[in-house]
Amino acid sequence: MTDLSALDEYERTYADILAGHRPAAPTLGQPYAGLVYSDRVRPTTAGRHEMVSRHYVTVPIHGDHRLLMFWPDGHDTGLVPVDAQVRAELSGVAQPNALQLYQLSTAQDTWIVSAIADGSDEFALFTSVDLSLEQEQQIVDGVSSVEPIFNDRIAVAHRFLDAITAQIAHYFDVEIRHELRERIAAKRTELINRAGVTSSLSFPNTWKVPEPILSTVAPAVQPLTAPRVSEATGTVEVATRPRLAEASFTDVIAIIRIWADAVERYTRAFAPLNEDQISDLLAATLNATLPGAQREVYTRKGKSDIFIHADTLAAGTGPARVFICETKWAHTDAIVTQALDPQLFGYLNTHDTAAVLLLLVPQKRFQAAVDKRMTALRAMPGFVGDTDTTVPWPVLDYELDGRHVRVCVATVHIPRGADSDEPPEQTPNGPAAEPAHLEPAQQ
Structure with missing residues (x-):
């Protein structure tokens, strides 16, 4: 009722x-x-x-x-x-x-x-x-x-x-x-309160997340190839590269943060899921937050990545991936660093890409585990620094062979039973081996 x-x-x-x-x-x-x-x-x-x-x-x-x-x-x-x-x-x-x-x-x-x-x-x-x-x-x-x-x-x-x-x-x-x-009296109180909350919510028409767009600003990193001079006109033609607008990237991060807060409130529902299933839910959430979008902007493909093609956002633009999100259960440093390179970096086919590395952290000592993973990511080749965001997740900047990659490291705490303990750093015979981890079977 x-x-x-x-x-x-x-x-x-x-x-x-x-x-x-x-x-x-x-x-x-x-x-x-x-x-x-x-x-x-x-x-x-x-x-x-x-x-x-x-x-x-x-x-x-x-x-x-x-x-x-x-x-x-x-x-x-x-x-x-x-x-x-x-x-x-x-x-x-x-x-x-x-x-x-x-x-x-x-x-x-x-x-x-x-x-x-x-x-x-x-x-x-x-x-x-x-x-x-x-x-x-x-x-x-x-x-x-x-x-x-x-x-x-x-x-x-x-x-x-x-x-x-x-x-x-x-x-x-x-x-x-x-x-x-x-x-009946208890139900009436419940329905009256619910109706009161609903009536108190008044959102202006401007309260919406705009569709993502490509940046019109020239990329910060210059192309490796020299500008080409047109013999017919004498003008200098500079090759342009598609790039997700900074404001759009910020919106995406904010949406993922809201989604992550909800996930952390219902961890029992998400803990049994594997990376593919959680990526599917995130992709559906991202697409649902784009008012007026008549297409699937955020696309799921491959093992667990979510991406946007530049030609999805602007007609006539090439199929370069201007945004990509990779989801991983962050059991160890090795899993996290390999998710970034070669996995996430291997997806890139443009010189200026926005990316999100979504780390699902099962350890009970959440912040200690996050600090270890961040230290490992900052120690990777190509790291040049951090960029602050409006949410408490850092954006790590990497320069790789002339490519500029902005990677927001989004950490979500999902305690997961036997996975709740941080693996030891050392064994009696040297560095600890990576623990075997079986993902739940995909439904």
């Missing part, structure tokens, strides 16, 4: 819904003599057996017979199970004899709920007594009677039904109504 109108409608109709689900309390009809099964055997006190006939009385059930299958536990009724007395007498008996076992069995079968006939929709309570030929003769002669036995049993059955009826009434008239009123 997500809006107040639906909640109001439920509050108006829940009483009718309850009435539709309320079962009919069971009642008992007029008892009558039922079937008789003869040639049964009953143990005697002398350790022998005698032949008996089992005489049944049928008591029709009106209402929902299924409720008789449950003990009425809503109130202190004083009712006890029909076999309670026999069980109490046998509680100290290690090996009950045949007569005791017979008494327990007949006590447990005092009442049976069953259909009146095979395939019938009418149900009844069945109760019985076993009578020997001598006992039957005494009843015929008027010396004894079993009617008081059946009357007592039916009276107790009525007490059970009264308790069941009272519990049904209390549940549907009191308990469930009170619980629903509390839940």
